[in-house]
Structure formats: C-alpha cells, structure tokens
Amino acid sequence: MTTADLHRMTGAYALDALPDEERATFEHHLAACEPCTQETAELSATAARLGLAVAVTPPAGMREQVLHRITAVRQQSPGPLATARPTRTGLRARQLSRWALAACLAAAAALGGTAVWQHQRAEDALRQARAAERQTDEIAAVLAAPDARAQATTLDGGATGTVVVSRSQDRAVFVVAGMEHPPGGKVYELWFDDGGTMRPAGLMDPARADQAVLLRGAVDGASGMGVTLEPAGGSARPTSEPIARLGFPA
Template identity: 70%
Template sequence: MTTVDLHRLTGAYALDALPDEESAAFERHLAGCGSCAQETAELRATAARLGLAVTTAPSPRLREQVLHRVTTVRQETPGTPAEALTVRLGRRTRLLSRWALTACLATAVTLGGAALWQHRQAEDARARADRAARATDDIAAVLAAPDARTRAAGLPDGATGTVVVSRSRDRAVFVVSGMADPPGGRVYQLWFADGGTVRPAGLMDPGRSDQAVLLRGAVDGASGMGITVEPAGGSEQPTSALLALMDLPA
C-alpha cells in the first residue's frame, strides 16, 4: 500500500508515469477529490497541447501555392525587347517574392502565437502545481512544529473545525471536516480576528467538505479566527454574519 501523499501525484498521473499500485490508489482518491480531478484534467490538457505543438508543421498548401505561382510567371515573352523583358520579370519576381514572404510571415506568426499560448498554459499549470506543493509543505510544517497548539470547535450543520497554530513559525492551519457546500456562486472565507477588527486569511475550496487550509499571512497579534460566506473570489471585509468564531490556542 502506498504511503505517498496522493494530492501530489496529479502531474505524474496525468503523464501516465505512476506504477500500477500508485495509479490505482490515485484513481480511487480522484473519485472523492474534486480539486485533484480538476488539476489532473488541466495537466492532461496541457500535455496534449504541448504534444501537438511539437508535431505542428506549416500547411502543405503553402508550398503548393508558391510552386503554382512560379509556373504562372512566363520566362520569355516573344518579341519583347530584352530591357523591357528584364523590367517585367524583375517586377513579377519582386511581386512573387513579396507574396511568398507575406505568406511565410503569416504562417510564422500563426504558429508562433499558438506556441506562445501553449507555453503560457504550461507555465500557468506549472505555477499552480508549485503553489500547491509549497502550500502542502507549509501545512505539514505547521502541523509538525514542536510548538504546534490546537483548538477544536463545532461548526454549523454538524461540521467540525480545528485550528492549529505554531507561534515559532507565526502561521496557522485550519482543518475542517464535514463542511456543507456553500450556496452557488459563494465561498467560505476565513478571517483573523485582531481585537475589534478582522483581516482576510484565505478562502476554502468550495468543492471539498474535508480540507486543510493554510491561513494567509502571519498570526501576529490575532486572538481568534472566523468564517463567513462571501462572493466568489472573497471580500476585503465581511459582507455576512460570522458562521463561527474560534479563539486561537495560546
């Protein structure tokens, strides 16, 4: 049985690079993890686009069109003085060269734009994977810190939440289980409570009922944390009543 963190196998699974045992375990994990399923789909799409970029070649019609235009340029015109023939052939050659150059440039721009878009898609996917990996490492560091302290509380609809604080790292993690889905177009937002004010501390994944969230920013002088329901993307200040307010462990 694998002991690998399944959340970190999305890239290897998307590239069919997992051993059979880990692949089977990850597929079972995908059935209940919406964020991993989405990331895997995005990585597979990116890999497919990169593969297509390698095989992309200029259209065969471009070569056929150039060769066809060459055959339509008369090499000699009976009765035409040599000087006039030279001028006409020169003009036609320049026109043909300009047409061919324009066609080549248009093809290069098209292919270059597609390659640039594919490169940006791959870079975005890599950046998301890097951020997810860093967040996972930071969560593990807080949970494993020697000075980690916890505080648990009941949440609405039977959910449970635990906040873990490491003062030495000045970070906090919120672990929740059984959280109901937020209303459509809304998201659960976390807040640090500093005396009589609050400051944003991150968003929960609306598609997961069980998750661990690294609270954004330092714990600093915060005495508690709260949860509200906010519009997708979050708010700078709460726009709804607190669903829960938990004291941070000393």
C-alpha cells in the same frame, strides 16, 4: 485490526478502495484521529488534482511498471503533530504525493488500462501537483512545529473545524472536514480576529468538503479566527455574521 493498521489505510480510503466493513471501521477511527484526517484530506486532494484522465489504450508493460513503482514508495503512518520534525514532514509530504500518483495509475491499469493521462494533461497535472506540494510543505511546517497548538469546534451541518497555530512560525492552519458547499455565487472566507477587528486571511475551496487551508498572512498577535459566507472572490470586510469563530490556543 490494530491502530497501526488503521493509520496505514489513509491512501486506500482516499482512493475509495476499502471494502464497506473496513471503510466503516476507518471512518470511526478518522473521527478521533487528527493526523489521519489531515493526511486523508491531502491524499484525496492530490488524487483529485491528478485524476485528469481520458480513455485510451495504455502502453505495453505500463501496469507492471506502475505496480513496481508502488512497491518502491512506502506509505508511512501519520505521527503526532507536535513531535514530528518539519524537515522530515516535507519529505513525507512529497512521498505521499508520489504515492498518490502511483496509486491512481495503478487503479487505472488494474481496471484494464481504460484511464491514463495524455501527455499534455499529465504535464498540467504535474505542474498543479508541484504547486500543491509547496503549499503542503508550508501547511506541514505549521502542523509539525514543536509549539503547534490546536483548537477544535463543530460547525453548522455537523462539520468539524480545527485551527492549528504555531507562534514560532507565526502562521495558522484551518483544517475542516464535512463542510457544506456554499450556495451559488458564495465562498467561505477566513479571517484573523485582531481584538474584534476582522483581517482577511484567505478563501476556502468551495468545491471541497475536507481541506486544510494556510491562513494568509502572519498571526501577528491575533486572538482568534472566524469564517464567514461572502460573495465569490471574497470581501475586504465581513458582510455576514461568522458561521464559526475560534479563539487561538494559548
């Protein structure tokens, strides 16, 4: 199996559609491939958001229509973060979102058509997808910026975290994989480190172990970032010692 083949397995992995042997091979590759890690996290999140389904009988011909749709939207291999162009990245993110939607429907149809969207749930899911797409475009612009630089660390429990900073965008993204769920009533909060003073930079999704989060606000000269465990809703100032602290790459 070639590296190019592995790059194209992100969608199947996100939908849990790989045989055990291929899944193990891809997970080994995933540990050393940041673009695939990011793409897999985005596809998994999109598939979950669009997975609002109920058991009904699908319309006649739906399976054929969905399978035809999949052939019309081709998945692209993830490229190097520093060389991708933001304009193409936004298009690619939208292609991936449509691919995940088509793949979810195809999986349902292939299993006998036992899980498809009711009209209202589909509309709700699409609205959420559009909002997520805007967020994805902003994240992608940082990751694809020519001056994007990354700094990685290992968190408690074996999770891995990487902060990607673009000075030209004046933004930062925190990408984490394998994060333990916070205790009940708690949430992970992100912070900019302004020379020892912590500035709130948004909350992580407590339900997701893998995610990419755009830090809220401008980098604005911050020297690094931190992650703390805070009460649900977040805090204006850290109430606990950081569980992770990363300096921004030069």
